[in-house]
Amino acid sequence: MNDLASADANIQAVMLEVISEGISGGVFVYDRNDLIVFASQQLLTLLPVPKSFLTPGTRLRDFLGAVYDGGGRFLTDASGPRRMLSREDWVAEQIATLWKERAESQERRGTDRWVSFTKRRLSSGYGVCVVRDISDHKKREEQWRADMERVQITEEVLDNLPFPVTVKDSNLTFVAVNKMAASFLDLPPEAILGRKGSDIHPPQVEQRLDRVNRGVIDLGEPQQMSELVTRPDGSQVVIIANKYRIGKPGRYYLVTAMEDITGLVATEDGQITPRMSRGGLIATSLHRHERDRPVQTAVEPERSQLSHRKVLVASSDPRTSAEALDILADLGFDTSSVSDGEELELFLQLAKEASITIDLVVVDTLADKACLEIVQRHRIPALAINGVRVKRDLAAGVARQFSQPAATEAGREEDWQIASRAGENAAIDVLVAEDNGVNQIVFSQILEGLGYRYAIAADGEEAVRLWQERSPRLILMDITLPKLSGFDASVRIRNLETIDNSIPIIGVLPQAFERDRDQCFASGMNEVILKPISPEALEAVFQTYLGIPAKHSYA
Structure with a gap:
């Protein structure tokens, strides 16, 4: 009979250990006499106590005293007053909370460690305390508070700017406008947010703006436009609209900042001319006497x-x-x-x-x-x-x-047969895996303009073969290749490498779908860029992965 009782106790202890692991925390159980019945091994990583104090039969007072002696005396939550108690007072306070029917607390250890205690007293007289490390949660919470504060400050700054500012997402839907922008469009913010330009502007205006906006979103190239605008109330203003892209691949935003320069120009028959002459400007030099930098100029034919x-x-x-x-x-x-x-x-x-x-x-x-x-x-x-x-x-x-x-x-x-700027068997800088003839021309012209040696593969199998034969320093991999997809070609190259990830593979995506991005990284690619390809995007990749300074041959 005693053997059965002992077996049941062992089974219960194993089950509690499993539960402790499942909740990623420590558990200890104590009886009505304040004696420890069970203490999981995870407590050793959470509390500074010797292993001997986790054995059944240890007094709670001794266990808590060991925590105190090991430097584990806690400060209260940051929202409450900080106190330092004597050993006896601190142990007594902890035991009092363990006797409560229900108690929860978050306590701080050191400068960056937080521990939570969840305590329950059962009707049978037994008590259970679950201890978890919540440092990561606290850090996220603090980061969230800081982010919210930053957002509030940013919104306040934007709303009080003396010129209109709008923000659109990658679908060109308005996601933010300041007060001046709402006033400029003569609409309340709620009538703008969540809508597209086609819901607000006349069709001919939106058709022109849409093309410019998509170019900025796709290429990241800032644009400046001067416009003579007739507002909804009939008044005319001359503005300069600066458009630029912010964010990361797959989550780009378009910011438009407009400045009213009506007072600085004259308009006649739709033509805009400055009212201020050059002589009316104050000349200011910011030259710091640095050495002259060489100016690159394009070589033009006669x-x-x-x-x-x-x-x-x-x-x-x-x-x-x-x-x-x-x-x-x-x-x-x-x-x-x-x-x-x-x-x-x-x-x-x-x-x-x-x-x-x-x-x-x-x-x-x-x-x-x-x-x-x-x-x-x-x-x-x-x-x-x-x-x-x-x-x-x-x-x-x-x-x-x-x-x-x-x-x-x-x-x-x-x-018209796109070839490399190197000999058939010479080493190359860049291998382009692209099956579309038009895109092959675009890649060729950009890489030739930048002065790189390259080869173009029209399918995935050829990409793997040329990688083996030509030893490129970097691969630009389209994901929708025939014979062998870009994902599969990347996996095959990674499997054949003698040194893991020795060559950077950059996925080239037609659209910013998260599933495609995830699959690129899962197949061993280092980074992704979006079509249409620009010289700036490629040079940024070359600088990051090859350490090559910008050549700016395209400027």
């Missing part, structure tokens, strides 16, 4: 080489087309423009019938996706450029294009 060249611009945005035509005209080109793939096809066909040679087609990557494919089919050199960066990138891109040796007619067929 104008005489360009005067009879014919360049066609393909863009669905009239403003982009106008900017591009002005820049090309200043460089001496003979220019024209089309707005979509259908017009482009007709124009090139008519040019061919009239024996007119088109030397270059500048394709806005935000326009009709078929345009690059049409140009490729007609075997005409193309320059893919993002419409929102025409002012900055077009002149340098065209200069690079016409500075390259002219291709012979016999070699023109090979021009």
